[in-house]
Amino acid sequence: MGSLTSITLKEIKELVRDPKILFGVVLMPLLLFPVMGSAIQVSQQSVERAIVTSTFAVYTDDSGVVTSTMLDYLKTNRTVSVIQANSLNQALAQFQGMTSSTMIYIPSGFSENVTTGVKGKMIIYGNIKNMNIAETQSTNVVGTLVNIYSYYYSIARIDSLLQAAGEVANPDAIRTPIAIDYQSIIKGNVLNISPDAIISVVMNQSIMLPIMIMVMVMFAIQMAATSIALEKEQKTLETLMTLPVGRLTILGGKLAGSIVIAVAGAISYMIGFSYYMGSAMSFTQLSTVNLGGAGIGIQPVGYVLLGINIFVTLVSALAMAISLAVFADNVRSAQSLTGILIVPIIIPAIILMFSDIDMLPQTFQWILLAIPYTHSILASKAAFMGDYWIVLRSIAYISVFTIVVLYIAAKIFSTERIITARFTSRNLSDLFKKRR
Amino acid sequence: MDAIVASELSKSFGNIEALRGTSFVVKENEIFGLIGPNGAGKTTTLRIVSTLISPTSGKVEVFGHDVVKEPDKVRGILSYLPEEAGAYQYLSGMEYLRFMADFYSHDRAETDRMIENAKEISGLGDRLRDRINGYSKGMKRRLLLARALMMKPKLAILDEPTSGLDVMQAYHVRESIKEYADKMGVTVLVSSHNMLEVEYLCHRVALINEGVVIADGTPAELKARYNAINLEQAFMEATQLG
Numbered sequence A: 001m002g003s004l005t006s007i008t009l010k011e012i013k014e015l016v017r018d019p020k021i022l023f024g025v026v027l028m029p030l031l032l033f034p035v036m037g038s039a040i041q042v043s044q045q046s047v048e049r050a051i052v053t054s055t056f057a058v059y060t061d062d063s064g065v066v067t068s069t070m071l072d073y074l075k076t077n078r079t080v081s082v083i084q085a086n087s088l089n090q091a092l093a094q095f096q097g098m099t100s101s102t103m104i105y106i107p108s109g110f111s112e113n114v115t116t117g118v119k120g121k122m123i124i125y126g127n128i129k130n131m132n133i134a135e136t137q138s139t140n141v142v143g144t145l146v147n148i149y150s151y152y153y154s155i156a157r158i159d160s161l162l163q164a165a166g167e168v169a170n171p172d173a174i175r176t177p178i179a180i181d182y183q184s185i186i187k188g189n190v191l192n193i194s195p196d197a198i199i200s201v202v203m204n205q206s207i208m209l210p211i212m213i214m215v216m217v218m219f220a221i222q223m224a225a226t227s228i229a230l231e232k233e234q235k236t237l238e239t240l241m242t243l244p245v246g247r248l249t250i251l252g253g254k255l256a257g258s259i260v261i262a263v264a265g266a267i268s269y270m271i272g273f274s275y276y277m278g279s280a281m282s283f284t285q286l287s288t289v290n291l292g293g294a295g296i297g298i299q300p301v302g303y304v305l306l307g308i309n310i311f312v313t314l315v316s317a318l319a320m321a322i323s324l325a326v327f328a329d330n331v332r333s334a335q336s337l338t339g340i341l342i343v344p345i346i347i348p349a350i351i352l353m354f355s356d357i358d359m360l361p362q363t364f365q366w367i368l369l370a371i372p373y374t375h376s377i378l379a380s381k382a383a384f385m386g387d388y389w390i391v392l393r394s395i396a397y398i399s400v401f402t403i404v405v406l407y408i409a410a411k412i413f414s415t416e417r418i419i420t421a422r423f424t425s426r427n428l429s430d431l432f433k434k435r436r
Numbered sequence B: 001m002d003a004i005v006a007s008e009l010s011k012s013f014g015n016i017e018a019l020r021g022t023s024f025v026v027k028e029n030e031i032f033g034l035i036g037p038n039g040a041g042k043t044t045t046l047r048i049v050s051t052l053i054s055p056t057s058g059k060v061e062v063f064g065h066d067v068v069k070e071p072d073k074v075r076g077i078l079s080y081l082p083e084e085a086g087a088y089q090y091l092s093g094m095e096y097l098r099f100m101a102d103f104y105s106h107d108r109a110e111t112d113r114m115i116e117n118a119k120e121i122s123g124l125g126d127r128l129r130d131r132i133n134g135y136s137k138g139m140k141r142r143l144l145l146a147r148a149l150m151m152k153p154k155l156a157i158l159d160e161p162t163s164g165l166d167v168m169q170a171y172h173v174r175e176s177i178k179e180y181a182d183k184m185g186v187t188v189l190v191s192s193h194n195m196l197e198v199e200y201l202c203h204r205v206a207l208i209n210e211g212v213v214i215a216d217g218t219p220a221e222l223k224a225r226y227n228a229i230n231l232e233q234a235f236m237e238a239t240q241l242g
Helices: A003-017 A019-052 A065-077 A088-096 A109-115 A133-165 A171-175 A197-231 A239-242 A247-280 A300-325 A331-354 A362-372 A371-385 A388-414 A425-435 B041-047 B070-078 B093-101 B108-122 B125-129 B137-149 B166-185 B197-202 B219-225 B229-242
Strands: A057-060 A080-084 A102-106 A121-127 A185-186 A190-193 B002-014 B016-027 B031-035 B056-060 B076-080 B155-159 B188-191 B204-209 B212-217
Touching: A003 A019, A003 A121, A003 A197, A003 B093, A019 A133, A019 A197, A019 A247, A019 B016, A057 A065, A057 A088, A057 B056, A065 A080, A065 A109, A065 A133, A080 A171, A088 A102, A102 A133, A109 B031, A133 A171, A133 B212, A185 A197, A185 A371, A185 B056, A197 A239, A197 A300, A197 A331, A197 A371, A197 B197, A239 A247, A247 A300, A247 A388, A300 A331, A300 A371, A300 A388, A300 B056, A331 A362, A331 A371, A331 B108, A362 A371, A371 A388, B002 B041, B002 B188, B016 B041, B016 B056, B016 B188, B016 B204, B031 B166, B041 B056, B041 B155, B041 B188, B076 B137, B093 B125, B108 B125, B108 B137, B108 B166, B137 B155, B137 B166, B166 B188, B166 B197, B188 B197, B197 B229, B204 B219, B204 B229, B212 B219, B219 B229
Parallel strands: A057 A080, A057 A102, B016 B212, B031 B188, B031 B204, B076 B155, B155 B188
Antiparallel strands: A102 A121, A185 A190, B002 B016, B002 B056, B204 B212
16 A cells, blocks of 8 residues: 555544544534424424414404405405404404404495595504514415405406496406516526526525535645644654655645545535525525526536636645644644634635625725635636636636645645644744744 | 764754754664753754754764755664654554554565564554554553564664553563564664663663763763762763763
């Protein structure tokens, strides 16, 4: 077995057998996210059940025909309790003692107004007792039922007016005379899909990639820092450095081992996260728009370029983490030190998840573009849109950065700094004293 | 051929001078002890010989190879056991030995022979199948010593090999060093602040204090030179005179 393979396998064994890594990085996302998703699903189902079975109260000062037909319509859909009271205040007092969270109040003259062509106004009261979604949703359900009744009443009224006037027309077209059909043009293709629907799908799909890259890089940093710090903590580094094997081979083995575990962690995270999204978002109507025909979505060449982009991003993050972790004595201080690296990864990921870089102020754009991880995220969006030139540019930028960082890491590994460097509070105070 | 020739070694860490012109010679197949109190410069000397750090000035040759100019050649013939060294706790003893042996040979039969040697030196038997995080301090030290000697290096560098061990464990480790160094024809450079241990173990010793070798010779020669009953007394006399 070659030395590189031997070190890589040792790294994988060490990291996988460390319960903190195995549970925290590989197994926890697989367990935690489905549990969270299921918990949210259960609570959503109870809310839905509460909405479906909700009852509501009605207090009316109007006894006209419109009120009575509307109440009949409402009663066929839900359980309606009609409140008997002498005034609205008395009715509201009774309503607050009831289990219903919604009450319709129909004022006097409602039916007369509606039948004479004046808008009939009613009030829907929501009794917010427990501050939960079910309470507001049941108010919306009542509003929707009233709107449906309102629509059909207006259609019937238009129809009777048309008959009286001896005209033939579609009552629905008279009520809503203009219909809009939204279409989108993407890369010269005209699609019968609204821009909103396209943006919603693109956002849903392209957000996942930056999240995945961010998570994978953060895992990789953690792995690499742990890998070096474990050698120092277990006092095995000195022995390793006197073995007949090149220092670059040791560095390579550590990078490779960390990448394997980081990828496993990222896959586990994404499986768990997908399950979570599937469970937590099961109540929403997800768009099923297919954009493949419009040249949007990742094509095979895009996958290859994206793979290269993710690989160079990972290697640069690992090399940075290793270079920093060398200065730590143990796993805890290594993770604190490498925690600094998470900032330039999270900031571009979050900003670019919700906005486009061109929308930002110029100075801010330059600052973001100087951070290599910004390019990883830009590349993932560009690969999705088929802009391979941007992906290639990102790969080139990150590769140059990676080579510089690897060179620094290799330098640190080939000198005695790997043995003698120590990160302590005293080092820091010495550093500041020297600056002064 | 001399195994180690160290000439006028000095090493500074910032303002601290760990070595100030240390010189000594170790002959092939001998067990050579570097003795002195804590902070005398023993570990720094051993780290320079084992290619881990470079001297600020001076020179060390191991079997004719300069440790600074030819570190790869030196690493191929030496084996270093650092003070308080650890082993990979999530590997089994056997996996650890196999991992280490693979650096010295890619021939399976040869690495198997190394592991057999290690089994014999460590005396750990079936416990080698267990994960190292279940080992006692003494068991770990025996495993590490076995690792350092199993490939029959031309030079074994052992830094405080019995540090922190109880009487029984220290005895076993000392016996193993003495027995296998002779049996395998390995040159050993050992450091210790336990002068009685070194007197028992070493053919020749160098007394080191404040980064300088103040005397060297066989234990008998040093005792005679300072009219002392043991090396501890000889060291005290030497530091007063030196």
